[in-house]
Amino acid sequence: xxxxxxxxxxxxxxxxxxxxxxxxxxxxxxxxxxxxxxxxxxxxxxxxxxxxxxxxxxxxxxxxxxxxxxxxxxxxxxxxxxxxxxxxxxxxxxxxxxxxxxxxxxxxxxxxxxxxxxxxxxxxxxxxxxxxxxxxxxxxxxxxxxxxxxxxxxxxxxxxxxxxxxxxxxxxxxxxxxxxxxxxxxxxxxxxxxxxxxxxxxxxxxxxxxxxxxxxxxxxxxxxxxxxxxxxxxxxxxxxxxxxxxxxxxxxxxxxxxxxxxxxxxxxxxxxxxxxxxxxxxxxxxxxxxxxxxxxxxxxxxxxxxxxxxxxx
Amino acid sequence: xxxxxxxxxxxxxxxxxxxxxxxxxxxxxxxxxxxxxxxxxxxxxxxxxxxxxxxxxxxxxxxxxxxxxxxxxxxxxxxxxxxxxxxxxxxxxxxxxxxxxxxxxxxxxxxxxxxxxxxxxxxxxxxxxxxxxxxxxxxxxxxxxxxxxxxxxxxxxxxxxxxxxxxxxxxxxxxxxxxxxxxxxxxxxxxxxxxxxxxxxxxxxxxxxxxxxxxxxxxxxxxxxxxxxxxxxxxxxxxxxxxxxxxxxx
Numbered sequence: 001x002x003x004x005x006x007x008x009x010x011x012x013x014x015x016x017x018x019x020x021x022x023x024x025x026x027x028x029x030x031x032x033x034x035x036x037x038x039x040x041x042x043x044x045x046x047x048x049x050x051x052x053x054x055x056x057x058x059x060x061x062x063x064x065x066x067x068x069x070x071x072x073x074x075x076x077x078x079x080x081x082x083x084x085x086x087x088x089x090x091x092x093x094x095x096x097x098x099x100x101x102x103x104x105x106x107x108x109x110x111x112x113x114x115x116x117x118x119x120x121x122x123x124x125x126x127x128x129x130x131x132x133x134x135x136x137x138x139x140x141x142x143x144x145x146x147x148x149x150x151x152x153x154x155x156x157x158x159x160x161x162x163x164x165x166x167x168x169x170x171x172x173x174x175x176x177x178x179x180x181x182x183x184x185x186x187x188x189x190x191x192x193x194x195x196x197x198x199x200x201x202x203x204x205x206x207x208x209x210x211x212x213x214x215x216x217x218x219x220x221x222x223x224x225x226x227x228x229x230x231x232x233x234x235x236x237x238x239x240x241x242x243x244x245x246x247x248x249x250x251x252x253x254x255x256x257x258x259x260x261x262x263x264x265x266x267x268x269x270x271x272x273x274x275x276x277x278x279x280x281x282x283x284x285x286x287x288x289x290x291x292x293x294x295x296x297x298x299x300x301x302x303x304x305x306x307x308x309x310x311x312x313x
Numbered sequence: 314x315x316x317x318x319x320x321x322x323x324x325x326x327x328x329x330x331x332x333x334x335x336x337x338x339x340x341x342x343x344x345x346x347x348x349x350x351x352x353x354x355x356x357x358x359x360x361x362x363x364x365x366x367x368x369x370x371x372x373x374x375x376x377x378x379x380x381x382x383x384x385x386x387x388x389x390x391x392x393x394x395x396x397x398x399x400x401x402x403x404x405x406x407x408x409x410x411x412x413x414x415x416x417x418x419x420x421x422x423x424x425x426x427x428x429x430x431x432x433x434x435x436x437x438x439x440x441x442x443x444x445x446x447x448x449x450x451x452x453x454x455x456x457x458x459x460x461x462x463x464x465x466x467x468x469x470x471x472x473x474x475x476x477x478x479x480x481x482x483x484x485x486x487x488x489x490x491x492x493x494x495x496x497x498x499x500x501x502x503x504x505x506x507x508x509x510x511x512x513x514x515x516x517x518x519x520x521x522x523x524x525x526x527x528x529x530x531x532x533x534x535x536x537x538x539x540x541x542x543x544x545x546x547x548x549x550x551x552x553x554x555x556x557x558x559x560x561x562x563x
Contacts, residue, residue: 181426185416
């Protein structure tokens with residue numbers, strides 16, 4: 001069977017997603033941009049899932065990235081989207097490198113709850129900080145693109161293409177990592193930590209790396225989300241936000257990278273339309289949909305295309 | 314006494330009121346094949362676990378390569394060249410046989426595991442296949458672990474441990490859970506492979522036919538102590554060993 005390179009897949013992915021900038025109406029482009037931004041956060045969770053742990057606290061980095069960008073824009077006058085993304089990524093990287101080694105000793109529910117606790121600490125702290133908006137949060141102006149300051153549809157298109165580019169690059173890097181020697185060792189860790197340790201690898205280092213990578217992606221996702229929304233508040237770090245990321249990760253499974261973004265888009269679509277057509281019971285509709293998908297595809301959407309299909313997530 | 318590749322001196326380990334190792338001392342020469350015998354709870358696996366870092370001894374030293382390794386974590390001891398297999402084969406069930414070998418190869422490779430190099434590149438697969446062929450399990454390369462027989466699982470467990478630069482191999486009951494007619498062929502394969510590499514072997518075993526046939530020296534454990542340390546003929550005919558370990562008439 002012909003085997004395409006990762007660059008070919010990335011190029012196809014870019015063209016398909018970028019076509020949205022032409023064919024999608026404004027509301028859909030916004031929805032896709034938000035879904036892809038959240039998909040980045042979920043991709044970080046999927047990276048951790050491959051090692052056997054699930055973070056219930058990725059809202060921490062989503063929120064941290066969003067607040068870093070907003071504060072940099074409001075207090076430092078930074079408006080360039082590339083600079084804002086880099087700043088947020090750097091802050092989340094540092095925070096991830098502090099918490100990663102700490103959390104890497106924990107597994108299962110302890111890892112999940114500790115990561116959740118960290119995000120709730122941020123939520124609680126931000127809610128009390130009235131000088132940065134407290135529970136009301138902060139607004140952020142439209143970003144510039146290397147000095148270019150578009151408005152209206154061009155702004156939305158530029159932002160959408162920016163998120164598509166980030167998604168394609170991150171997705172390609174993640175695929176390279178999954179297929180690499182370290183990626184396979186991560187998968188082995190999920191299965192049998194004892195064996196991996198007795199082969200001479202450090203399971204803690206593997207866990208810490210995946211956590212830090214997840215923090216980085218979370219921060220970038222948060223930055224893009226706040227730039228698309230124009231507003232951030234502590235809810236970004238609330239447990240329901242983190243839970244939504246976990247839901248997408250479970251829906252996608254850990255077998256395929258594109259499935260993460262497909263799952264994120266599906267979730268956004270289902271939520272938007274069920275909110276529109278069943279305004280009082282949309283959570284019920286969403287829950288039923290997710291239940292059906294999880295029962296039908298226990299290994300996630302990725303199992304439809306992965307050679308590892310049939311194995312549980 | 315000649316200096317061995319592994320020098321264990323006065324090692325002790327207690328778990329609450331239970332003494333699992335009491336002043337254990339042994340010198341294992343390079344390239345030798347030792348077997349550890351004893352009833353359940355005699356201290357054999359505790360000995361293996363202490364040498365390989367799973368358990369930290371309360372007292373005593375374990376010298377390997379001029380360094381006291383007592384208390385080092387398993388991965389550091391593994392990197393020094395002391396590898397082990399397990400009583401229950403420790404494999405990655407969601408991976409195929411070949412992928413399990415690729416994991417071992419990636420960790421034990423000449424360079425650190427890469428974030429960029431594909432785990433299944435041609436060289437890595439060739440190395441994995443060569444090891445699988447050596448242990449006569451290459452035909453199972455695409456199968457998942459739950460589909461394998463006990464014997465194949467044991468061989469894969471040992472083959473994975475052998476992927477690196479092994480100086481000492483500790484095998485914890487290599488024939489447990491293996492069909493009776495597979496025991497000798499498996500031991501032939503394993504011992505020949507290890508002997509070819511000049512690896513020092515220490516294996517825990519309950520089957521005295523295996524002990525008699527493959528070991529050059531036997532350590533008999535009872536109640537956390539070594540009660541006999543000699544050639545198989547001498548140890549297996551020892552009255553104390555027969556009384557406390559083998560159950561054979563004195």
